[in-house]
Amino acid sequence: MAIWTHYYIPQTLDEALSLLCREPQSKAIAGGTDLLLELQQGRHPPVRTLVDLSQIAALQRLEMSQGALWIGASVPLNRVIAWPPVRHFATALCEAISLIGGPQVRNVATLGGNVAHALPAADGAIALLALDAQVLVASPEGQRLQPLLACYAGPGKTALQRAEIIVAFQVPACEKEEASAFRRVMRPQGVAIAIENMGIWLRRKDERIEDIRIAVGPSGPMPFRARQTEQVLRGKPLDEETLAEAEKVLKSEARFRTSPHRATAEYRYHLAGVLLRQTLQTAWERTQLNFAEELGPLSVKG
Amino acid sequence: MELIVNGNRVEVEPEPGEMLAHLLRERLGLTGTKIGCEEAECGACTVLVDGEPILSCTYPAARAAGKSVLTIEGLADTYFVGRSQEGAEQQPMLHPLQEEFIRHGAVQCGFCIPGQIMTAYALLQHNPEPSEEEIRHALKDTLCRCAGYPSIIRAVQSAARRLRGEEPLPPLVAPVISESGRSQPSLHVIGTLQPRPDAVEKVNGTAKFTDDLKFPGMLHARVKRAMVPHAILKCLDVEKARALPGVHAVLTAEDIPGERNHGLVIFDWPILVGIGERVRYVGDAIAIVAAETREIATQALELIKAEYELQEVISDPVRARQPDAPQLHPKGNLLKHIKVRKGDVNQGFAEADVILEHTFHTAITEHAFMEPECSIARPTPDGRMEIYVGSQIPYADRHQVARALGWPDERVHVIGQLMGGGFGGKEDIAGQIHAALLAHATGRPVKLLFDRHESLLVHPKRHATQIRVKIGAKRDGRLTAVETELYGDTGAYASLGEKVMTRATTHSAGPYEVPHARADCYAMYTNNPPAGAFRGFGVTQSAFAIESIMDMLAHALRIDPIELRRINALRVGSVTNTGQVLRESVGLLDCIETVARELKQRAGENPFTSRIVEGQPHLRRAWGFAVAYKNTGLGGGAPDKAGAEVELYEDGSLEVRTSSAELGQGLVTVLRMIVAEEFALPPERVRVVVMDTDLTPDGGPTTASRQTFVTGNAARHAAQSLREALAASLAEKFDVSPERIRFVEGLAQVNGHTLTLGEVARIVRQEGRTPKAFYEYWAPKTQPLGTGGDMHFAFSFAAQAAEVEVNTLTGEVKVLEVISAIDVGKVINPLGLQGQFEGGIMMGIGNALTEHFIVENGIVITDRLARYRMPSIMHTPKITAYAVEHPVEAGPYGAKGVGEIVSIPTTPAITNAIYNAVGVRIDRLPVDQEVIVRELSRA
Ligand SMILES: Cc1cc2nc3c(=O)[nH]c(=O)nc-3n(C[C@H](O)[C@H](O)[C@H](O)COP(=O)(O)OP(=O)(O)OC[C@H]3O[C@@H](n4cnc5c(N)ncnc54)[C@H](O)[C@@H]3O)c2cc1C
Ligand code: FES
Numbered sequence A: 001m002a003i004w005t006h007y008y009i010p011q012t013l014d015e016a017l018s019l020l021c022r023e024p025q026s027k028a029i030a031g032g033t034d035l036l037l038e039l040q041q042g043r044h045p046p047v048r049t050l051v052d053l054s055q056i057a058a059l060q061r062l063e064m065s066q067g068a069l070w071i072g073a074s075v076p077l078n079r080v081i082a083w084p085p086v087r088h089f090a091t092a093l094c095e096a097i098s099l100i101g102g103p104q105v106r107n108v109a110t111l112g113g114n115v116a117h118a119l120p121a122a123d124g125a126i127a128l129l130a131l132d133a134q135v136l137v138a139s140p141e142g143q144r145l146q147p148l149l150a151c152y153a154g155p156g157k158t159a160l161q162r163a164e165i166i167v168a169f170q171v172p173a174c175e176k177e178e179a180s181a182f183r184r185v186m187r188p189q190g191v192a193i194a195i196e197n198m199g200i201w202l203r204r205k206d207e208r209i210e211d212i213r214i215a216v217g218p219s220g221p222m223p224f225r226a227r228q229t230e231q232v233l234r235g236k237p238l239d240e241e242t243l244a245e246a247e248k249v250l251k252s253e254a255r256f257r258t259s260p261h262r263a264t265a266e267y268r269y270h271l272a273g274v275l276l277r278q279t280l281q282t283a284w285e286r287t288q289l290n291f292a293e294e295l296g297p298l299s300v301k302g
Numbered sequence B: 001m002e003l004i005v006n007g008n009r010v011e012v013e014p015e016p017g018e019m020l021a022h023l024l025r026e027r028l029g030l031t032g033t034k035i036g037c038e039e040a041e042c043g044a045c046t047v048l049v050d051g052e053p054i055l056s057c058t059y060p061a062a063r064a065a066g067k068s069v070l071t072i073e074g075l076a077d078t079y080f081v082g083r084s085q086e087g088a089e090q091q092p093m094l095h096p097l098q099e100e101f102i103r104h105g106a107v108q109c110g111f112c113i114p115g116q117i118m119t120a121y122a123l124l125q126h127n128p129e130p131s132e133e134e135i136r137h138a139l140k141d142t143l144c145r146c147a148g149y150p151s152i153i154r155a156v157q158s159a160a161r162r163l164r165g166e167e168p169l170p171p172l173v174a175p176v177i178s179e180s181g182r183s184q185p186s187l188h189v190i191g192t193l194q195p196r197p198d199a200v201e202k203v204n205g206t207a208k209f210t211d212d213l214k215f216p217g218m219l220h221a222r223v224k225r226a227m228v229p230h231a232i233l234k235c236l237d238v239e240k241a242r243a244l245p246g247v248h249a250v251l252t253a254e255d256i257p258g259e260r261n262h263g264l265v266i267f268d269w270p271i272l273v274g275i276g277e278r279v280r281y282v283g284d285a286i287a288i289v290a291a292e293t294r295e296i297a298t299q300a301l302e303l304i305k306a307e308y309e310l311q312e313v314i315s316d317p318v319r320a321r322q323p324d325a326p327q328l329h330p331k332g333n334l335l336k337h338i339k340v341r342k343g344d345v346n347q348g349f350a351e352a353d354v355i356l357e358h359t360f361h362t363a364i365t366e367h368a369f370m371e372p373e374c375s376i377a378r379p380t381p382d383g384r385m386e387i388y389v390g391s392q393i394p395y396a397d398r399h400q401v402a403r404a405l406g407w408p409d410e411r412v413h414v415i416g417q418l419m420g421g422g423f424g425g426k427e428d429i430a431g432q433i434h435a436a437l438l439a440h441a442t443g444r445p446v447k448l449l450f451d452r453h454e455s456l457l458v459h460p461k462r463h464a465t466q467i468r469v470k471i472g473a474k475r476d477g478r479l480t481a482v483e484t485e486l487y488g489d490t491g492a493y494a495s496l497g498e499k500v501m502t503r504a505t506t507h508s509a510g511p512y513e514v515p516h517a518r519a520d521c522y523a524m525y526t527n528n529p530p531a532g533a534f535r536g537f538g539v540t541q542s543a544f545a546i547e548s549i550m551d552m553l554a555h556a557l558r559i560d561p562i563e564l565r566r567i568n569a570l571r572v573g574s575v576t577n578t579g580q581v582l583r584e585s586v587g588l589l590d591c592i593e594t595v596a597r598e599l600k601q602r603a604g605e606n607p608f609t610s611r612i613v614e615g616q617p618h619l620r621r622a623w624g625f626a627v628a629y630k631n632t633g634l635g636g637g638a639p640d641k642a643g644a645e646v647e648l649y650e651d652g653s654l655e656v657r658t659s660s661a662e663l664g665q666g667l668v669t670v671l672r673m674i675v676a677e678e679f680a681l682p683p684e685r686v687r688v689v690v691m692d693t694d695l696t697p698d699g700g701p702t703t704a705s706r707q708t709f710v711t712g713n714a715a716r717h718a719a720q721s722l723r724e725a726l727a728a729s730l731a732e733k734f735d736v737s738p739e740r741i742r743f744v745e746g747l748a749q750v751n752g753h754t755l756t757l758g759e760v761a762r763i764v765r766q767e768g769r770t771p772k773a774f775y776e777y778w779a780p781k782t783q784p785l786g787t788g789g790d791m792h793f794a795f796s797f798a799a800q801a802a803e804v805e806v807n808t809l810t811g812e813v814k815v816l817e818v819i820s821a822i823d824v825g826k827v828i829n830p831l832g833l834q835g836q837f838e839g840g841i842m843m844g845i846g847n848a849l850t851e852h853f854i855v856e857n858g859i860v861i862t863d864r865l866a867r868y869r870m871p872s873i874m875h876t877p878k879i880t881a882y883a884v885e886h887p888v889e890a891g892p893y894g895a896k897g898v899g900e901i902v903s904i905p906t907t908p909a910i911t912n913a914i915y916n917a918v919g920v921r922i923d924r925l926p927v928d929q930e931v932i933v934r935e936l937s938r939a
């Protein structure tokens, strides 16, 4: 009846991969903040063996290299938040994961788990998508770098195989004139998952948006890139006319659903416009700050 | 594996599936780490691993290999290592955080405290000078249902200062406003700041709650729940479960030796539903198991097979009253039709210049005390049964367990344990009877612990209500008539439903003098979880309705909402709508004036107009106002009494004993202070023993804000009787008249020379007597509803104002500040009172904004803590509280109840503020931000 029988704490990636291949009914575990609750509450098929990813050096990496941040998949979120480059060069991600749980949860929860859990409105994943993160995946066949959305198969369903492990996320660092922001709306009743969240990255050229990426959740079965909206905004100044058009397009390309006891689709469509305007505005203003020190305290309202 | 726990090397092998909390609690005996949810929601299980706080309930034990774990038990040592330990013998060694939690009154029931302190400790390790904002963020997911969040913040700030070598902060207590023209008796102890007698053990992790107890040979019980809301149980097969190795007993309805139903007023709740009998809600028990371990017991549950014939589910009280609805109980679905009649409402409405009518809805809400229910039953060699349980009514437990066993009450011994919160939710039977039946069947001690999921499903909730109010007034604001019609959803069983809904009904016209009032309430059975007592006892619901419509009326009449309440407020000489003449202690106007004054200081003449937050045109702010009243004591003709015993010992200490319950509210402090006052000695010299049915006299139920009044009076009279008896002994011995004997500072003064109290005790004992006195206090007689007499012996009053900020784009609502003034009669224990003030307001905020226990077609949707949100420290507004003292002649030193009134006006003050800010009238709780946006877009 125990929710697992064997618990392994491999020290290397190879060891972890071979355990996952070898052991029947095995499963990778990082912080366990999603997985253990699902197992305890009978929402996950039973497992026999848990393979703990928390001590593998390759998954603990935090470094800047060639214009990108490399964030190990099992670095606890609090360590990611405390790492200055994330705050400076991937502000949306820092904002998003600061909102997850309390310090106790963030001391164990990871980005790898946030993505592999595959919810369409996971805060970390939405920010990563806006930042155009690539995912380094290890499998018994070797390692590959793939786009974030390639990790998704459906709501709560990862495209990763059981013996595949996310090693790290490669997040392009924001350069001059580039900035990002993240926002979400919660419902005070019920589970602490955003009823809607949005991450925006943009590059500004003078008074125009030169390039932009918008990620929204939950719209459809996986984190959603609002590409048509991005297209509307590209090359435009940030004025009311552009905003109104962008809002219209976003509402037509996004697919919001009603979740009983949480939010109606109608409310979510409404919020999409609100979040778009506010997040865009914040990101836009940030492009003018060259040093993240000037960001001031990030909004971490829960 | 090897790990370091509190500095000591430990070698243990983790078990399959084992979490760190289990390892610490069950195998290392470190029970200071608490389990409130096992779903990473509450933070009670927080410990530090390699210096970082984590949730040990969801942290695999195996993962701690090679790491260093710090629990609450080891905290003080981290501070004293390398420091001088002078005085350590007399004083318990505590970390400054632990001391400041005590000093600031942040410790109430204590269940969340180890988690709070460990989380705060981790914060201070990283950040020795945290801002208030940083403290909130750190404690964001460490919940306290007693919710003294402001005190917790101050305690952390104060400890941080001490650790930096600065002066600590003084504790904050509410200023007192006295009734004008009253002389104040001189008191030594009453009204002073005193720590709780149980505070030290609650901050250092040694406090034992029921689940922290273990007995040799103890078995673990689990309950098979029906999980269907309405059905007839057709067959039940427990053979496979019985055959499972490690299972010692599986019992069904047939195995109950005594009466088969339990209940607090009406015995309508089956202990176990038998074959052919009716299941009335998902939490109904059909079989109980005792096994060697909890895992085996859980496994056995899955082997029990039941078949049901499903019935139509009654999911709301209006449907329950329809003639074609299926009948849930032999007497039908109507538990009670409650009526209040005063004057002639038709005449009242005919005289009115304005009549308004509106219907309000309130949701089911959940107590969510941090400590889930736990009972241990232990058969004793002399053929009795001991029950260890944290219960609000120990003597009722005793009676109900005895009935089920078919025994006389005296054969059952309830040994009340510390309670991690109750709020009304630990008045009914939870696992006491089941544990006793299994202990009886197996001859072994049996522990029955609910997990959070079971707790949410099973225990009675706050009644959902539908309340229609029709109100009539003259143009000048004077009320002419109030008519209310209430439907209360009492769920599957009566519990205290009739009494709760009676209180809802009698209070449904508000604390106003109304010449013509009429109220009808239908308390209906449904297939929802039962509803019973919950802080506020029905008045929470009706206050929301009446205070909302009062604001609507103010608006319609263009009268200031405060003025409208002033005009109609109950005062000395007023007649309530049940016909009671109020002769004293009606401090409502003083409460109103106190809040009005504070409001004016902050917001000038127009606090109720909407203001735009500068630079953020989508944010609107406004204040809202509400008042309330709430009876103290059972009332309605119910005999309301409590017994207390006070004994003097030869070491000069005193002990006061009563079976009244301490749920965290601070009764123990109050009793200690009262006895200390009567003997003019330091409170530390008084011990308090509560909740043991063998050692302590019946204190009656801990409900209806009655304990300070009733048990406080019993303790006071017992102390006085003891004092008189001692004086009589001394008078005889020294041949002086008893009036010449004084008791001061732990000494007796007789004719110029002094004796210590210890010597007095010896003198009395030498005379062959025990220096103790028992007093059974009977509260002033009350009259049943409908007789027109005094339904209650006292009422408490309150006024509150809340400032909210509404986001017009998202509908989000934030409470920024609450001003509160409560007429408590007399402040006995200011630190405890502050905890009640803060916690009550937080619960009101939860009731308004976050809490919604959702049941759909009898199925509980909010069956995990993650789905039922109580306010966290992030919801904490600035709180300014005043204590207003309009003493009650019969109360101890003038005191009356406080536990419930503190919470009642908060919800309508918030919803009225929302209306003032954005013009949306909330008539359904909790506030739905989506509705606000929808209404705004419609406008
Ligand atoms: C109280 C609380 C509040 C929360 N609040 C939020 C919130 O506000 N926003 C939010 O987005 N989430 C929230 N969460 C959810 C959760 O914390 C996050 O999703 C977290 O990031 C998951 O990480 P983990 O390491 O704990 O994952 P785990 O539970 O360990 O794993 C989740 C899944 O991912 C797989 N997995 C983990 N790591 C890898 C890897 N490297 N490679 C391949 N597969 C892997 C596991 O096998 C499992 O299937 C909350 C959780 C709790 C308990
Ligand atoms: S018991 Fe661990 S978070 Fe509640």
Ligand code: FES
Binding pocket: B106, B107, B108, B109, B110, B111, B112, B113, B143, B144, B145, B146, B147, B370, B420, B421, B664
């Ligand atoms: S003191 Fe925090 S839950 Fe009671």
